Amino acid sequence: KYTYDYLIVGSGLFGSTFAQIMNGNGKKCLVIDKRGHTGGNIYTKEENDIKIHWYGAHIFHTDNEEVWHYINKFTKFNNYINSPLAYSEGKLYNLPFNMNTFNKLWNVNTPEEAKHKIQEQCSKYKDISQPANLEEQALKLCGDDIYYTFIKEYTEKQWGRPANQLPASIIKRIPFRLTYNNNYFNDPYQGIPKDGYTALTNNLLKDIHVQTYTNYFDNIPYFQSIAEKILFTGCIDEYFEYKFGRLDYRSLKFKHIYLDTDNYQGNAVINYNEAKYPFTRIIEHKHFEFGKQPSTIITKEYPQKYTPSDEPYYPINDEKNLKCFNKYKALAEKNSHVIFGGRLGQYAYFDMDDTIASAISLTQKELSI
Ligand code: FDA
Known part of the structure; x- marks a missing residue:
C-alpha cells in the first residue's frame, strides 16, 4: 500500500x-x-x-x-583535542578552568596555592545558602575573579538577560581542574x-x-x-x-569571514567573554584539521533573540x-x-x-x- x-x-x-x-x-x-x-x-x-x-x-x-x-x-x-581559549581584559586564558588559567589569573604555580585561592574567593559568599539566581550561584561556586572575568558578561550575552535574572539552575557546578591539562572534554574519544x-x-x-x-x-x-x-x-x-x-528558543547568527592570512588566531576556538564584543566566540576552521591552506576562514558567533523566521x-x-x-x-x-x-x-x-x-x-x- x-x-x-x-x-x-x-x-x-x-x-x-x-x-x-x-x-x-x-x-x-x-x-x-x-x-x-x-x-x-x-x-x-x-x-x-x-x-x-x-x-x-x-x-x-x-x-x-x-x-x-x-x-x-x-x-x-x-586527533583534534578541543582546547579553547578565553579572551578577557586583553589577555588569553586557557579553558576549562585549570592550572594554566589560575597561573595567569592569580600567578599561582601549585595546585595547593590554587585551591587556597579558590577557597578564599568563595568564602566571601559562604552565607548564600539558597542562591536566588545565576549570579549568586556562580559567586558562591567560584567567587569574584572567575565570575567577573569569565562568566558574567559571557552568560549575559548568551542568554540575553542579566545574570541576576537568570535561574540558578543553569550552573550546577563549576569544574576546576587542578592540573595543567587544557583538554576541554573528559571523554576518552x-x-x-x-x-x-x-x-x-x-x-x-x-x-x-x-x-x-x-x-x-x-x-x-x-x-x-x-x-x-x-x-x-x-x-x-x-x-x-x-x-x-x-x-x-535562543538563536544564533554566524558571520563567516574570509581572510587573506594563513593563521588568524592560532587556535580553533577563542571565546570573547566581555560584553563589548557582541559575539561570544571566533572559530578559525582550519585549526580543526591542522590545515596548511594559504588563506583562512573565521566565523563570529552572535547570540540572538529567537523569532519565528530565525533558526x-x-x-x-x-x-x-x-x-x-x-x-x-x-x-x-x-x-x-x-x-x-x-x-x-x-x-x-x-x-x-x-x-x-x-x-x-x-x-x-x-x-x-
Ligand atoms: P538537526 O537540527 O541537525 O536536523 C534537523 C533537520 O530537520 C534539519 O536539517 C532541518 O532542516 C530539517 N527540518 C526541520 N523541519 C523540517 C521540515 N518541515 N521539512 C523538512 N525538513 C525539516 N554537539 C557536539 O557533540 N559537539 C559540539 O561541538 C556541538 N556543537 C554545537 C554547536 C551549536 C551552535 C549547536 C546549536 C549545537 C551543537 N552540537 C554539538 C549539537 C549538535 O548540533 C546536535 O547534536 C545535532 O545536530 C542534532 O541533530 P538533529 O538531527 O537532531 O537536528
Missing part, C-alpha cells in the same frame, strides 16, 4: 542515523530536508579547501562505546571526522532516497500517504500547528516551555503514525553522541530488538 516504510523528515544526525540503520534492516526509507543540503546543523561547507562548520563549531566527543563503534564505520576521526561532517552524512545516507529543498509542510497529505510511518525531526510545535503555543538553536528549558512541550509530547504519544526524534522533535539540547544514541535506541524499539 505504501511506497516507503518510513518517511524521515530532516536529514540531520538523528534522521540520518535512523535512516541508515532502518535501511540496513530492509526498511524502505525516504529522507526529506527543507534545506538545500543534508546533515542538518553538523553540515560543513567546503570553500578555499577549508571545511566551514556552517552552523557552529562541532567537535565530536563521547564516552559511549556503542556510539563510538557505530560512527567509526562511517568516518575516521583525526574525541576528534573531527577526517573528511568532514558532510562526507560522514553522505556515508550514512548512502543508498537511501534523499530529497533536499523539500519541506514536509508544503505537501502534508502527500507525505502522509507515501509512508507507513513518519519520523519527524523538525519542531514538534510546528507539526501540531502551534495549538498549545510556540516553544521558545531555533537552544531550547529554553524553563518551566513554561517544558509545560508546553509536555502537552505536545502527550499528543504525539496518541498518534502511532508519527514519531518525534532529534533535538527539535524532543525539544532538548543533545550533543552529537547523545543524538546518535537516541536514534539507535529508537531503531531498536521500531525493530523490536
Whole structure:
C-alpha cells in the first residue's frame, strides 16, 4: 500500500542515523530536508579547501562505546583535542578552568596555592545558602575573579538577560581542574571526522532516497500517504500547528569571514567573554584539521533573540516551555503514525553522541530488538 516504510523528515544526525540503520534492516526509507543540503546543523561547507562548520563549531566527543563503534564505520576521526581559549581584559586564558588559567589569573604555580585561592574567593559568599539566581550561584561556586572575568558578561550575552535574572539552575557546578591539562572534554574519544561532517552524512545516507529543498509542510497529505510511518525531526510545535503555543528558543547568527592570512588566531576556538564584543566566540576552521591552506576562514558567533523566521538553536528549558512541550509530547504519544526524534522533535539540547544514541535506541524499539 505504501511506497516507503518510513518517511524521515530532516536529514540531520538523528534522521540520518535512523535512516541508515532502518535501511540496513530492509526498511524502505525516504529522507526529506527543507534545506538545500543534508546533515542538518553538523553540515560543513567546503570553500578555499577549508571545511566551514556552517552552523557552529562541532567537535565530536563521547564516552559511549556503542556510539563510538557505530560512527567509526562511517568516518575516521583525526586527533583534534578541543582546547579553547578565553579572551578577557586583553589577555588569553586557557579553558576549562585549570592550572594554566589560575597561573595567569592569580600567578599561582601549585595546585595547593590554587585551591587556597579558590577557597578564599568563595568564602566571601559562604552565607548564600539558597542562591536566588545565576549570579549568586556562580559567586558562591567560584567567587569574584572567575565570575567577573569569565562568566558574567559571557552568560549575559548568551542568554540575553542579566545574570541576576537568570535561574540558578543553569550552573550546577563549576569544574576546576587542578592540573595543567587544557583538554576541554573528559571523554576518552574525541576528534573531527577526517573528511568532514558532510562526507560522514553522505556515508550514512548512502543508498537511501534523499530529497533536499523539500519541506514536509508544503505537501502534508502527500507525505502522509507515501509512508507507513513518519519520523519527524523538525519542531514538534510546528507539526501540531502551534495549538498549545510556540516553544521558545535562543538563536544564533554566524558571520563567516574570509581572510587573506594563513593563521588568524592560532587556535580553533577563542571565546570573547566581555560584553563589548557582541559575539561570544571566533572559530578559525582550519585549526580543526591542522590545515596548511594559504588563506583562512573565521566565523563570529552572535547570540540572538529567537523569532519565528530565525533558526531555533537552544531550547529554553524553563518551566513554561517544558509545560508546553509536555502537552505536545502527550499528543504525539496518541498518534502511532508519527514519531518525534532529534533535538527539535524532543525539544532538548543533545550533543552529537547523545543524538546518535537516541536514534539507535529508537531503531531498536521500531525493530523490536
Ligand atoms: P538537526 O537540527 O541537525 O536536523 C534537523 C533537520 O530537520 C534539519 O536539517 C532541518 O532542516 C530539517 N527540518 C526541520 N523541519 C523540517 C521540515 N518541515 N521539512 C523538512 N525538513 C525539516 N554537539 C557536539 O557533540 N559537539 C559540539 O561541538 C556541538 N556543537 C554545537 C554547536 C551549536 C551552535 C549547536 C546549536 C549545537 C551543537 N552540537 C554539538 C549539537 C549538535 O548540533 C546536535 O547534536 C545535532 O545536530 C542534532 O541533530 P538533529 O538531527 O537532531 O537536528
